[in-house]
Amino acid sequence: MKALCYHGVQDIRCDTVPDPEIEDGRDAIVKVTACAICGSDLHLYDGYIPTMRHGDIMGHEFMGEVVEVGRDNKKLKVGDRVVVPFTIICGECDQCKRGNFSVCERTNRNKGMADAMFGHTTAGLFGYSHLTGGYPGGQAEYVRVPYADVGPVKIPDGLTDEQVLFLGDIFPTGWQAAVACDIEPTDTVAVWGAGPVGQFCIRSAILLGAKQVIAIDNVPERLDMARAGGAVTINFDEESVLELLNELTQGKGPEKCIDAVGLEAHGDRSLDSMYDRVKQALMLVTDRAHVIREMFYVCRPGGTVSIPGVYGGIADKIPLGMMMNKGLTIRTGQTHVNRWTDDLLGMIQEGMIDPSFVITHTIGLEEGPEYYKTFRDKEDGCIKVVLKPELHA
């Protein structure tokens, strides 16, 4: 089969690799009908996430048709149409029973490595380094889905792939970030980053009733899309983020702040972001914390900072005194996808939201490597790339 494989920093190739096979009775093999390049794939592409190996299959946002089922899997049958959450969950461990699916205790095959890195293991993830299990990802024609009697979400007829694909990652990620803010009708929610996750944060905050949503980015098309979703926008290349956020909140600062940027933040003109870039280039830190610093500074005392953006390791100059003295609540974590999928699928079925609004490019697998760069460099108005294996270049 064809698959997009990692071959080093900024080197993704469309390779021919062996088809996956059932390895466990709970497995299923899914024929991928649509998959996407996620913003967090770019952290792998740019070499910021350790433990990637040559030939690893990329991708953790995918859906398709079940073509084979393990003998112990009573949930799925051949022909079912499913969206597969990026977190692999067992459904039986203590964390899964609490709904903390992204920290499932059993699905990371490299638990020892994760224990050493994080203190305790987190869940296995598709196509996201050996630190999270080294599972082959979904940017391929076929995928073996482990624990497929728990994670995959069956999709009812009448919904297109484009409408439901993002249930596997970015829609619940944006939703969880907004829910974590405990939004009140009087709240202003500021969202750093108007990429795909940022767009879903904006819409989730609106749907959850925020009085005002403010989006911060420097890409005009992304700001256009943010405004379409109901946000007031700040272009950080042209305007002062801190001044405008204070002005828009009568000098009090936003009650809720969401970081939908993560470890590759670049507030280009600020001294601290230049400092971060130098330290990152010298390998003294892995993550650039400009957005975190800005959020801590501008957030209203007693407010909440929600961080769905991916961080990989160590950052520097985090103003903990500011965080502590202002009494900020910090909420973060990989997304507990299955905690939200029933609600979100219901909202899509009811027509409350159509997530396909975010798709700007649809291509075949072979064009994937080129579009990693297009997406990373935000060229051609690229916000979200969907890959369809059936499309040939």
Place this chain on the structure above:
Amino acid sequence: MRTPRLPKPPVPLDPVIQGLALFSIGLGLAELLAPRQVSRAAGMTKNDTLLRGYGLREIATGIGLLVAKNPRPWLWGRVAGDVLDMATVAGTANTKKPGRLGGSAVALLGVGMLDLYTAMMAKPKLANPARVYRDSGRDYSRRSGFPKSADKMRGAAADRRKLMSNQNRAVTSGNTARQAAE
């Protein structure tokens, strides 16, 4: 206006530029902290103050290369620095150490050629990303994802969650009542 396309270099330049930047910072630190050892290794007579000044120049150039959106001025700065270094080595040569002098001449020439090639081939990064992004001509101003205006959708999911939770509560209390009756 998009940046005019330059001939594609045979190897990706970003790692080369990063390598030159790190080399510059490393050499600069050595010149700043141990000028005597550096001049001895390069086959020069000692001149600590000059070497320390060159060290500061190397560090500034290295940091500039790491953080600048457009690396070209910094690369040309390195080329000019290479010329200055060659002139300095020639002017302060310790003729008693011809082997060391020869070695530093070869090293200076090698690094100088690499600097020159990289400066000629390097593309400016996007100096003003906003201006280039606007060239895409794509209009997403109507892509809300909502069936109605964002204002009309405000709070729709909060209302739905409340409704669902009330329904769940009703089902639960119905079950409790049923169980009590049984």
